[in-house]
Amino acid sequence: MTGKGWRELPSGGVILEAGNSVDYITGDWRAFRPVWGTAECTHCFQCWLFCPDSSILVDPVTERMTGFDLDHCKGCGICAAVCPVNAKVRRHAGEDLAQDDPRLCITLVEEGRIGG
Amino acid sequence: MSDLIEIRWHGRGGQGVVTASKLLAETAMGRGHYFQAFPDYGPERMGAPIRAFTRLSSQPITLHSQVEEPDIVVVLDPTLLATVSVADGLKDKGILLVNTTRAPAEVRRAIGLAGGRVCTVDASHIAIEEIGREITNTPMLGAFAQATHLFDIEEVAAELRTWFSGKIKPDLIEANIRAFRRAAQEVQGEDL
């Protein structure tokens, strides 16, 4: 059995490393993976704002989106749902769009499929 | 603990029974003695019959049971005589002190008491005349001091003054002291 013994653990269950949730990989929880259409992106940062897992990567200097943190993205699809570019493509709410519609900024593909 | 004295107080909620019990405790402390002052808790409301207890001793008191055989019973409300067995457990040589217009012999007859020594004082009347309200605890303390000789009148009077200062107006404090002294003078007791 691996893991620290009771003598080595900080008492009280306290976790002393700040922000160490980064080390906990949750990307393998995904069933769907976001794919980004770089040409259509307006770098509005809505996806970054809404992502519950802080998995939208941005460059603070150029103020542009740069991609997804696939180690932590759980594939919830909120980024695709809030993207204003995607919203413009939909003619009405709930309209099903083809995943490979080139007008979309963020599309969701099933994990395991090679897409992008 | 050979000098342990146990006292039971009977009154109704709001009549100052607990205060009387506490005041005696403070007086005992003033002379470096030990005491316990504790009430009997049941449904609490104004007018409900309540009991309080005091233990006094020159030695530390470790006993924590209820008082079963009081040396002294003090009844602040005469209407309780009809409904509460105030003399239950009173020791043979014990003192029963009652706030009433009746004389000791009458009280003894009325409750069918054998043994003990009955003392009475019309504390209600004294309270109304001196203080203007029927809060009988201060006159009863005067009668108590006189009837039991456990405390010096002046000792308790001084404690009363300390207790009341800052809590009530000076003229009301004096009224209470007057009622206290008057009851000490007017209390009647049966000869032993």
Add this chain to the structure above:
Amino acid sequence: MSTFEALSGNEAVATAMRQINPDVMAAYPITPQTSTIQRFADFCADGLVDTEYVTVESEHSAMSACVGASAAGSRVMTATSANGLALMWEVLYIAASNRCPIVMSLVNRALSGPINIHCDHADVMGMRDSGWIILMSENGQEAYDNLIQAVRIAEHPDVLLPVAVCQDGFITSHSIERIEIYDDAQVKAFVGTYQPRWPLLDLDAPKTHGAVGFSDYYYEHKRQQVEAIAQAPRVILEVAEEFQSFGRDYGLFESYRLEDATVAVVVANSTAGTARVVVDRLREEGRKAGLLKLRVFRPFPARELADALGHLEAVAVMDRSVSIGAMQNAGPLFLELVAALTLHGVRLPMVDYVFGLGGRDIVPREIEGVYRELFQMAETGQVRQAVSYLGVRE
């Protein structure tokens, strides 16, 4: 310089709290502890303490707020009884496992039902597995003294566990007695300043409290707690030794006329005081009666109790609660003492008297009956009945 004051047990505890001046008090009222937090609230209103008083909406919230404040790095106190304690039950375990050195005044009262506000030990017994250190007090003076010492015990780096200071509901909590109140500065110096080890509010060293621990880690955390409470007896005695500067002696328990006794009663809280009177009376008759008053219930001082009781010919435990459905429907103190003595190779006739449930009074006459039975047991070596219910109407 100490002063002597006429105070109830609750008022004495509130006074200790004032002198300690905790950072936070989060509490909810319940008879018979209410006058403690009420008096403390007066101190806050009068500016006599700097405490942040959080008036929560339930005891569950009270202990939750205590845990949060403690994790943040505050010295924290609270008070409760009976069903109030029961309502905070899950958080008690959290307080202990998160190693929050919270100090709680627990005024012992019966658990409903039926609804009962009077003295009973069911409440404290219900928390005996929670990981808290539990101290018992015979009277208001002891509750006051224990509360002061509790702060040092709880905060000791080898311990870091919450401490409950118990006293009997109404019997001592509401009985006004002569209490020696120590000098404010002396108490303050004794408790010192709390040095939290890993406070959440240290923003330069961010950390997490109250994390998840699945089957790969939970067990190790519990083992740590066991280690911590195993250090407690040593720390309790060290703190007691320092406390001697206030002129009082405390240990894990008190042995009264026990060394040369042939029989003894083991009991906790105020009934020990009443038993003391009976012991003295019996001694005057030439009967060698003794008394053991338990002070530290958790951690249970098994070996020390076995050493103290081993020479006796008969022992009676008096339990103010019953573990319904336990072996012989005995009380918890008896069950633990039997195990402790057996484990340490002490075999002697032992009986349990459950008594005083829901505030049923216990008088010297009844305790004298217990001793007379013990003398019989010592003589014959026979136990009439392992567990009896003293004072119940058949």
